[in-house]
Amino acid sequence: MAAIDDVARDFTAMLRLGQFEAAGERYWADAVTSIEPADLPTGTPAFVTGIDAARGKAKFRFGEGRIDELGIDGPFVTGDQFALFLDMLITDPVSGDAQPFTEIAIFTVRDGRIVEERFFYD
Template identity: 50%
Template sequence: MSDLGDLAHDFSSLLLNGQAVAAAEKYWAVDIVSMEPENSREHGPAIVTGYKAAHYKLTSWLDHSAMEELSIDGPFITGDHFALFIDMLIKRRATGERQPFSEIAIYTVRDQKIIEERYFYE
């Protein structure tokens, strides 16, 4: 398996085991760019740049929401990218409300670090 394949599989495994923060800390580049759909500004701007801003966005989201019943198809690897098809139930911590959620996540890797992540969902 390639270095990118190893990274993509390990990153996916960490996510599946509820360790999104550990996955970020291990694999995000200091200059990562994180992009959400423009209409998704629930916990911050749609695009953030830099490790500190992306880490804050992730931990802020996790403070408000929990990922339950997580399943991942992939990783699908091509060039310096890998994609994950992610399905989960999101539990809102304040209300206990659960809702299904699906997204496609595409990651760009340089020097064994994720330099860009793009999320696609409705």
């Protein structure tokens, strides 16, 4: 079983390389819970449980736009959780408009897997 420090560092390294889907596949637990501040524009609820639901949410979040810039501070580890501060510039592939997007993400890890991810943003 991987220690939380190892999970946090490897997961973060994968994100820095733009490997968002691969990071989720490697570290999400089958019953992962993913929590957003509000329902997504696609109608996906703010609170979803299960790896298939997390995959769908990730596809919307990262498949709809191109991340042109990505800055990550962290991971900041405490207990069974780690946090990341993400600062992105996301370009809409249709319009070409670029929008800055900043969020704080908190991940809870048990048995080497992410069992909960919680995102904070405006």
